[in-house]
Amino acid sequence: MADLQSFAPAAVLGIGCLLLSGVREQKKMPPAAPIPSIAMGIPGYQPRDTVIDAQEQKVAGMSNYVLRLFQRDSTDPGFSVYVGYYDYQVQGKTIHSPKNCLPGAGWEQLTSGVQPVTANGKAYAVNRYLLANKGAQALIYYWYEGRGRVEANEYRVKLNLLHDAALYGRTEEALVRIVVPIDPRALRTQGEKAVYAAADTLATTLTTQLIPNVAKALPAAPGA
Numbered sequence: 001m002a003d004l005q006s007f008a009p010a011a012v013l014g015i016g017c018l019l020l021s022g023v024r025e026q027k028k029m030p031p032a033a034p035i036p037s038i039a040m041g042i043p044g045y046q047p048r049d050t051v052i053d054a055q056e057q058k059v060a061g062m063s064n065y066v067l068r069l070f071q072r073d074s075t076d077p078g079f080s081v082y083v084g085y086y087d088y089q090v091q092g093k094t095i096h097s098p099k100n101c102l103p104g105a106g107w108e109q110l111t112s113g114v115q116p117v118t119a120n121g122k123a124y125a126v127n128r129y130l131l132a133n134k135g136a137q138a139l140i141y142y143w144y145e146g147r148g149r150v151e152a153n154e155y156r157v158k159l160n161l162l163h164d165a166a167l168y169g170r171t172e173e174a175l176v177r178i179v180v181p182i183d184p185r186a187l188r189t190q191g192e193k194a195v196y197a198a199a200d201t202l203a204t205t206l207t208t209q210l211i212p213n214v215a216k217a218l219p220a221a222p223g224a
Contacts, residue, residue, distance in 0.1 A: 025169060026088040026089070026090055026165060026169055026170065026171050027088060027168075027169050027170055028063075028087045028088045028172075029087050029088065029170060029172035029219045030087055030219070031064055031085055031087075031217050031218055031219065032216070032217055032218060032219055032220070033216065033217040034064065034217070035064040035065055035066050035083050035085045035174075035217060036049065036064075036065075036066040037217065038066060038083060038210070038213050038214055038216075038217050039209075039213045040068065040081055040206065040209060040210055040213065041070065042070065042202065042205065042206070044072055045070035045071060045072055045078060045079075046070065046071060046072070047068050047069070047070050048068070048069045048070075048071070049066065049067065049068050049069075050067045050068070050069055050080075051067075052065065052067060060084060060096060061086065061093045061094070061095075061096075062084035062085055062086055062175075063085060063086055063087040064084075064085040064087070065082070065083060065084045065085060066081070066082070066083050067080065067081075067082045068080065068081050068082075077181040077183060078181075079178065079179060079180045079181070079202060079203075079206075080178070080179045081176075081177070081178055081206065081210070082175075082176070082177045082179075083174055083175070083176050083177075083210075083214060084174065084175045084177075085172070085173075085174045085217075085218070086171075086172060086173055086174070087172050088170075088171050088172055089161065089165075089171040089172075089173065090171070094161075095144065095173060095175045096175075097154055098127075098129075098140065098142050098175075098177055099127070099129075099154065102129070102131060102140070105133075106133050106134070107131040107132065107133045107138070108131060108132050108133065109129060109130075109131055110130040110131060110132050110137070111128075111129070111130040112127070112128070112129045112130075113127075113128050114126070114127060114128065114152055115127070115128035115141060115200075115203075115204070115207075117204055117207045117208055117211070118208065119207070119208045119209075119211040119212055120211075120212050124143075124150045124207075124211060125143075125152045126141050126142065126143040126150075126152050126207055127140075127141065127142050127143060127152045128140070128141055128200075128203075129142075130182075130196070135184060136181070136182075136184070137181070137182035137184065137187075138179055138180065138181050138182060139179075139180040139182060139196070139199040139200065139203055140177065140178070140179055140180075141177070141178040141203045141204075141206075141207055142175065142176060142177040142178070143175075143176055143207075143211075144157045144173055144174070144175055144176075145173070145174045145176055145211070145214050145215065145218065146172050146173035146174050146218055146219075147160070147164050147168075147170060147172065147173065147219075147221050147222060148220075148221025148222070148224065149221075150211055150215075157173075161173070164222060167222075168222040168223075170219075170222055172218070172219060174214055174218060176210055176211075176214055178203050178206050178207065178210075180199045180202055180203050182195060182196070182199060183195070
């Protein structure tokens, strides 16, 4: 039974890719507003947009994006926000899960789970990962947003994608990711509990702000 349970998620994803390639033609849905226009920020931090090179964009497959770095000064590690928007998805052109990409970049998972947040009076859940790489640490929040949904669960995202592709011919979606570097010096001087709590507060504040602001930049949900 355990072997079947461990196999089930992979089977869902594999079948999903096959089905997605065979459903009706998908509509290309431009965003309602340019993705870089999404409002975000924390007082005291200065924003700076970063350009992703053309080859990386081609591999990632997003049709519109913003990668914004925030720092208080040049010595501050700050934090970053990435929103990658896909105007449609088909086999070979789908959102790459950070859960799969980050280990390939050398990051080791220390903890993982789901973080509850509230935005505009509604309860949501987003993915929360604490990662390490050669002495460096980072707190990651990420979720998927589009077609009227905010979702953390990777398999539910795939099932919703198949449902909307077949029913509406729509697969547009955004990946939203927040990265908060953890200062190793602060871990030594302030203690892990205080440092992680501060990082969670920052990431939660950003998440609460981003969920409704990203929704404003995306196409209306099918049937809305």
